[in-house]
Each structure stands twice: as C-alpha cells, then as structure tokens.
Amino acid sequence: MPALPRPANGPGSRYTARAATTRRRLSPHANIAALARRLTLRDLWLIRMLHEHRVLTTHQIARLAFPSPRSAQRRLRTLHHDAVLDSFRPLTQSGSAPEHYTLGPAGAAVLAAHAALDPAALGWRPTHTGRIAYSPTLGHDLGVNELLTHLAAHAHTTPDEGLALWLSERSCARRWSDIIRPDAYAHWQTNGRLLPFFLEHDTGTQPLARVEAKLASYAAFTTATGTRPALLIHTRTTTREQALRTRLTPTADQLDLNIATSSTDLTTTNPWGPWWAPLQPGTHRETLTHLTEQWRHLTPATGLEPTDADTALTLPVPPRPPKTTPTL
Structure with missing residues (x-):
C-alpha cells in the first residue's frame, strides 16, 4: 500500500496511518484461480471476517484463529504479499501500534468469486484501506x-x-x-x-x-x-x-x-x-x-433467519474459523 499523506488537522492528524510494509507484493491482476488454490479454509474465513468487520489487528486475528502470535504473523505476511490483505499501522504518541489488517484487492476478488458476484458488488474500492485508516470511527x-x-x-x-x-x-x-x-x-x-x-x-x-x-x-x-x-x-x-x-x-x-x-x-x-x-x-x-x-426470559432478536434475499456475503460469519489442520 502506498504511504498515506498526513493531514494538517482532523482525525488523520491524530491517528495517521503509515504504510505497513515495503515488501514486494503480487500484481492485483495475478491469477485469482491459482491464488484461491493456495488459500486454506481459515484464510477464506478471515477474508469474510474482514469484509464483515472491516479491520482487525494482528492480536485480534491471532486470538481468534492461530495457536500463537508468531504463527499469525507468518501467515498474515504471506496473505499481505499475495494482496489478499492490506494493512497499516496508526502512528501513536508513544510506543508502536500493531498491524491493522483490512481486505486487499485479491481478497476482494476471491470473495466475490466465491459469492458468484461482480467485485463491485462488495463495495470494495482501491481506497478501502485508506478510508478505514483515516476514519474518525476507527x-x-x-x-x-x-x-x-x-x-x-x-x-x-x-x-x-x-x-x-x-x-x-x-x-x-x-x-x-x-x-x-x-x-x-x-x-x-x-x-x-x-x-x-x-x-x-x-x-x-x-x-x-x-x-x-x-x-x-x-x-x-x-x-x-x-x-x-x-x-x-x-x-x-x-x-x-x-x-x-x-x-x-x-x-x-x-x-x-x-x-x-x-x-x-x-x-x-x-x-x-x-x-x-x-x-x-x-x-x-x-x-x-x-x-x-x-435473565432466562430473554429471546434472540428477530430477523436472523436466512431469506431468499440473502447471499453468501450477507449471511453471518462464524466468530471462529472452521476446525481444520491449517497451514501455519
């Protein structure tokens, strides 16, 4: 991801994103079919989670889906290199922030392909990560x-x-x-x-x-x-x-x-x-x-049952990845 400019005022001046890495990345026009064959069920789950929840830190992803922070970092670097994920780090007044991961261009293409939709239907744009990084609600x-x-x-x-x-x-x-x-x-x-x-x-x-x-x-x-x-x-x-x-x-x-x-x-x-x-x-x-x-009298909210209007992108994403033997 190219370095993001730092505004003189506003939300970005207090919580400004910088490029997370200078690692060489695959072209966004790489063969998505070949890429999809290398993705694990856990990777596909993570793609859906980032589409659903917009941004997750390394710590949050490791907590949910990996046996250790180190194994999470290894896999996330690979997914970032393949443009499945984008990432940024906010500048902080002291110390350093963890990597913040968002959905990358290849990840959006894979997700759209799995849902049999055009990528534009996801609402993903090349400015996706920048908008999240500078959002006042981050x-x-x-x-x-x-x-x-x-x-x-x-x-x-x-x-x-x-x-x-x-x-x-x-x-x-x-x-x-x-x-x-x-x-x-x-x-x-x-x-x-x-x-x-x-x-x-x-x-x-x-x-x-x-x-x-x-x-x-x-x-x-x-x-x-x-x-x-x-x-x-x-x-x-x-x-x-x-x-x-x-x-x-x-x-x-x-x-x-x-x-x-x-x-x-x-x-x-x-x-x-x-x-x-x-x-x-x-x-x-x-x-x-x-x-x-x-509070035994509580009942779940209505509107949770799938309908004919639902697609693979509107159905709930499981809070944890599928139980498989993943690639670390």
Whole structure:
C-alpha cells in the first residue's frame, strides 16, 4: 500500500496511518484461480471476517484463529504479499501500534468469486484501506472488535462458553436500521443457554442525553418484534460508566429493559468475567454466565433467519474459523 499523506488537522492528524510494509507484493491482476488454490479454509474465513468487520489487528486475528502470535504473523505476511490483505499501522504518541489488517484487492476478488458476484458488488474500492485508516470511527470500531474477539476466543479454553453469533454494525443496520442502530449483536453461549445481546460501545463522545434517547428505540424494537435481547453498554472508563448508570437507570426501569454496563478499565483481558452490572439500584457485578441465568426470559432478536434475499456475503460469519489442520 502506498504511504498515506498526513493531514494538517482532523482525525488523520491524530491517528495517521503509515504504510505497513515495503515488501514486494503480487500484481492485483495475478491469477485469482491459482491464488484461491493456495488459500486454506481459515484464510477464506478471515477474508469474510474482514469484509464483515472491516479491520482487525494482528492480536485480534491471532486470538481468534492461530495457536500463537508468531504463527499469525507468518501467515498474515504471506496473505499481505499475495494482496489478499492490506494493512497499516496508526502512528501513536508513544510506543508502536500493531498491524491493522483490512481486505486487499485479491481478497476482494476471491470473495466475490466465491459469492458468484461482480467485485463491485462488495463495495470494495482501491481506497478501502485508506478510508478505514483515516476514519474518525476507527478507535470506536477497534474497541468493539477488541471486546468481541476476546469473547469469541474464550471458547478455545472453555468450549462450553463463547460467542455463537457475532453481527457487525453494518449487518445490524441491514436488518434493523429502521428501529435501532447497535454497534453489534451477539449470542453469548454457556452450557447450552444463550444470552442474546445488542452492544453499545460508548467512547464518551456523545452527551448522556443522546445515549439515554437510544433506550426508547430498544424498547420500541422489543414491542415491534416481540423479542427481548439484552443491551450491554461498554464504556472506556468506570467514571463514564457511573455517569451513564446514574442517567439511564430510571429510564431503563420505566421501559422495562434488561441492561448491563461495564468498562474497558475492567474487561481488558477477560470480558466474560464478573464485570457486568445490571442497570438496577443495589446490584453487583456479574459474569455473562450469571446474567444468562438471571435473565432466562430473554429471546434472540428477530430477523436472523436466512431469506431468499440473502447471499453468501450477507449471511453471518462464524466468530471462529472452521476446525481444520491449517497451514501455519
């Protein structure tokens, strides 16, 4: 990817992408059929994940799909060389950021071929990576993906617990944008039971009143669909979380919503742990498994069943890769 210019102001001046590598890459016009024969099932899954979730860091991909960070880096370098993936690194005020991977031109072509679609139908453009790198929502998107990749990867060590379903903001908008616009929708599975939930990842940039106004939409969704998922609100700091709890508790009680809150201060490495506080006075923080037991009346959101309008690109992507013996 060519080096990206650094703007004098705006989002790019604070979170500016540089070229991730100077490695020689294959021509984007290379034989896609020959390339496809070299791709593993895990590679194809990763292509779909990056189309669904837009950007994942090396750490997030390794967490989900590889036995070690080193094996992830080796395979990701190969996929980058083959133009299956693009990547960039944001400039940071201190230290260095990990590689941020996006869908590359060859990956978009392979994905379109598998879906029997024209590449233009993907919405992929040569400026795809640059738009993501300079997006003012990049930090927000990475926060959502960081939380949910940890939840999905938990099943590696605890097979009875983990994410059974994970829909991106874009997939949620495709299904429910006429009523709600959550940052994600997921199913936490534990011992055969589900905790269906919408996720709102709050970065502290919106006024409390605007966050409160969203609750009416979630209540309207419950009424209109006859389904009752939970709402998990994840903040950056416990200070912001406490301010939200004070503001939202009366409204949540009035609307009869099942809401729990937590913050990145608590959920850094094990967000399934006892960090989620139901939005009710006098409650204690619970694990997601305890919330599953406590809120047994919850039901999955409507609109998840495949329809004739679905294609291979609109069906949910499994949160973890297929169980195979992959090429490291």
